[in-house]
Amino acid sequence: MSTLHPDTEVLTTRERIVLNVYLVSTLVLFILLMVFGLIMRLAQSTWIALSPNLFYQMMTAHGAGMVGTVGLASSAVMWFFLRKYVRLSLAIFVTNFVFFMLGAGLLLAATFIGHYGGAWTFLYPLPVHSLGVWSIGAAAVFMLGYLVIGVGFLLFYLDAMLAIIRVYGNLGRGLGLQWLFGGTIDKSHPTTVVASTMVIIVNSLGILGGAVVLVMGLVNAYASNFVLNALFAKNLIYFFGHVFINISIYMAVIAVYELLPRYTNRPWGISRPFLWAWTASTVMVLTVYPHHLLMDFVMPRWMLITGQVVSYASGLPVFLVTAYGALTNIFQSGIRWRIPAMLLILSMFGWAAGIVPAIIDGTISVNRVMHNTMWVPGHFHFYLMLGVLPMLLAFMYHLIGERADHPDSGGDRLGFAVYLVGGLTFVGMFLAGGHASEPRRYAVHLAQWLPYDRVASIGAVLVIAAMLLFTTRICRGLLHAPSASHPLPDR
Amino acid sequence: MILQDKVWLLTLVGLGGVTAVFLYVISQATRQADASRVQAQSYAIRRWFFLVLVAAGLVAIVATLLPFPIPDQHAASGAAQIVKVTGHQWAWEVSPGPIKAGVPVEFDVTSADVNHGFAIYDDSGRLLAQTQAMPGVTNRLVHTFTKPGKYRVMCLEYCGLAHHTMVVDLDVTETTEGQP
Numbered sequence: 001m002s003t004l005h006p007d008t009e010v011l012t013t014r015e016r017i018v019l020n021v022y023l024v025s026t027l028v029l030f031i032l033l034m035v036f037g038l039i040m041r042l043a044q045s046t047w048i049a050l051s052p053n054l055f056y057q058m059m060t061a062h063g064a065g066m067v068g069t070v071g072l073a074s075s076a077v078m079w080f081f082l083r084k085y086v087r088l089s090l091a092i093f094v095t096n097f098v099f100f101m102l103g104a105g106l107l108l109a110a111t112f113i114g115h116y117g118g119a120w121t122f123l124y125p126l127p128v129h130s131l132g133v134w135s136i137g138a139a140a141v142f143m144l145g146y147l148v149i150g151v152g153f154l155l156f157y158l159d160a161m162l163a164i165i166r167v168y169g170n171l172g173r174g175l176g177l178q179w180l181f182g183g184t185i186d187k188s189h190p191t192t193v194v195a196s197t198m199v200i201i202v203n204s205l206g207i208l209g210g211a212v213v214l215v216m217g218l219v220n221a222y223a224s225n226f227v228l229n230a231l232f233a234k235n236l237i238y239f240f241g242h243v244f245i246n247i248s249i250y251m252a253v254i255a256v257y258e259l260l261p262r263y264t265n266r267p268w269g270i271s272r273p274f275l276w277a278w279t280a281s282t283v284m285v286l287t288v289y290p291h292h293l294l295m296d297f298v299m300p301r302w303m304l305i306t307g308q309v310v311s312y313a314s315g316l317p318v319f320l321v322t323a324y325g326a327l328t329n330i331f332q333s334g335i336r337w338r339i340p341a342m343l344l345i346l347s348m349f350g351w352a353a354g355i356v357p358a359i360i361d362g363t364i365s366v367n368r369v370m371h372n373t374m375w376v377p378g379h380f381h382f383y384l385m386l387g388v389l390p391m392l393l394a395f396m397y398h399l400i401g402e403r404a405d406h407p408d409s410g411g412d413r414l415g416f417a418v419y420l421v422g423g424l425t426f427v428g429m430f431l432a433g434g435h436a437s438e439p440r441r442y443a444v445h446l447a448q449w450l451p452y453d454r455v456a457s458i459g460a461v462l463v464i465a466a467m468l469l470f471t472t473r474i475c476r477g478l479l480h481a482p483s484a485s486h487p488l489p490d491r
Numbered sequence: 492m493i494l495q496d497k498v499w500l501l502t503l504v505g506l507g508g509v510t511a512v513f514l515y516v517i518s519q520a521t522r523q524a525d526a527s528r529v530q531a532q533s534y535a536i537r538r539w540f541f542l543v544l545v546a547a548g549l550v551a552i553v554a555t556l557l558p559f560p561i562p563d564q565h566a567a568s569g570a571a572q573i574v575k576v577t578g579h580q581w582a583w584e585v586s587p588g589p590i591k592a593g594v595p596v597e598f599d600v601t602s603a604d605v606n607h608g609f610a611i612y613d614d615s616g617r618l619l620a621q622t623q624a625m626p627g628v629t630n631r632l633v634h635t636f637t638k639p640g641k642y643r644v645m646c647l648e649y650c651g652l653a654h655h656t657m658v659v660d661l662d663v664t665e666t667t668e669g670q671p
Binding site: 133 | 496498505509512516520522526530533537545556562564612617618621630631632647650654655
């Protein structure tokens with residue numbers, strides 16, 4: 001077997017089936033949710049007619065669905081690589097998937113049967129105050145869906161946490177804290193374990209924060225004398241939301257650390273700056289969320305300043321360690337430009353470039369004219385569509401490279417080009433719209449915003465076309481009969 | 492240059508810089524050199540890059556936070572004009588009375604039901620300033636209109652079915668000589 005696909009990563013038959021189910025489901029969900037996004041942009045373009053009611057339901061499903069699906073797909077990346085170093089439970093990995101699908105079913109039912117359109121952020125008290133557009137029951141089912149999904153993820157993290165503690169003694173050692181200030185670093189300590197430990201710590205707390213506000217919201221839904229403080233609820237919601245979506249990036253980036261060195265044939269191990277970066281990110285992902293509340297002027301001033309300063313600081317690990325490390329890894333490496341490698345570098349570009357407008361928007365005085373304009377979906381689509389999704393696609397293409405004789409075709413490369421052009425066009429129009437003060441989350445747009453919406457729609461069509469091609473190729477590859485050395489007997 | 496244009500320019504420069512670095516590295520990727528030499532050179536450059544980014548960040552923090560861009564919420568702003576604003580699903584209630592250009596206006600913004608976003612747009616469709624309208628909370632926004640005319644308040648926090656219709660006009664008049 002080539003070094004691209006080491007024996008330590010061989011899947012048993014059961015593992016292969018479970019991973020296939022994960023990946024095929026997430027790809028199908030991505031396309032469905034992208035189509036929702038396209039429909040919204042077409043409606044804003046006035047190219048199709050869509051009632052505001054249905055628009056906001058789709059917006060809710062798109063947001064909640066994308067955040068969850070990115071999380072689910074990223075957890076598959078983490079599971080795949082982490083199981084090489086610690087013993088993870090396949091049953092719990094399956095449980096996470098089952099809980100996710102149950103939760104997703106509840107979210108879709110709440111949205112399209114119950115007409116819930118309170119956005120994925122479920123900002124209190126909107127879920128229970130729709131002026132008759134949806135029922136309390138629909139809002140409750142939506143929040144219950146989140147809770148079910150959260151339980152699945154929490155089980156997955158608890159299993160991974162115990163597994164890391166069993167091997168490394170405690171989470172601090174998994175994160176590599178023992179080498180922060182000195183000592184000889186054990187270069188064989190896996191980057192995946194460092195990243196996974198950070199993810200486990202941060203997202204367990206994030207999900208618990210979300211659970212608190214969801215349970216309070218559910219109680220309030222049926223006991224209206226139990227009133228929440230709207231500002232406190234908002235803090236918890238953005239803490240949870242920010243952490244959850246960001247952690248998806250940190251799970252997916254494990255694919256970059258693991259795979260890129262194989263395509264460049266150069267090592268990329270841990271170092272002191274790497275450990276500092278991940279330790280700092282652990283703290284920063286937990287503390288940066290007030291940058292979502294910069295326009296809540298009554299927030300304590302120190303929290304708003306924290307939001308801005310930590311927003312700036314969080315760019316350092318991304319720029320200086322992950323993106324810079326990836327560029328160093330490929331520079332004059334004689335890399336084999338196969339599709340996974342191309343997607344990995346695209347992902348680094350998307351992440352590094354996407355945080356530029358994000359960091360600028362983390363400035364209080366800038367936020368005053370950019371908050372809740374199209375600038376915001378502009379930057380997060382940048383690093384999700386051109387950052388995280390390519391990480392996930394690279395992982396999937398890498399996997400099918402193991403199972404197919406000729407993983408790359410001209411079609412894949414064309415798909416890559418179409419995805420890149422479509423993606424840049426799509427996010428570029430969000431940013432241009434934000435520059436022109438175009439509000440986000442509007443079902444109906446003024447005439448002056450239509451050019452951005454229309455060009456963005458064309459970009460979205462290109463992205464979906466490329467995703468359809470990727471999905472077809474990956475699904476065929478995943479279902480391809482495993483090669484002679486596969487599968488291992490079930491462990 | 493208005494703030495949005497500065498932000499746009501800075502973003503384009505930043506994106507251009509990131510793109511240029513990536514394109515350069517990609518153009519060099521298929522050549523081969525000794526990995527340890529590349530790493531040593533690259534990490535030496537990184538130390539300088541780190542210092543440059545930290546210095547730029549510190550300058551930006553000082554430049555944008557001093558003076559603090561949000562008025563003190565616990566003390567009187569001293570603005571000569573005070574306008575009470577309440578967000579409702581789906582309309583704005585703005586206290587009556589003329590708003591004068593050239594004089595600071597304090598908007599005391601709250602909500603009667605759910606979260607809204609109080610955003611002031613000029614007649615060219617540019618967003619000038621905003622704050623959140625929240626139930627149980629009053630956010631105090633101070634803004635000085637530089638010229639008289641018709642301004643528009645739009646909702647920038649999603650608040651349900653008719654969120655996009657939540658618009659009201661603000662008339663800002665000329666300041667009378669000698670009178671705020």
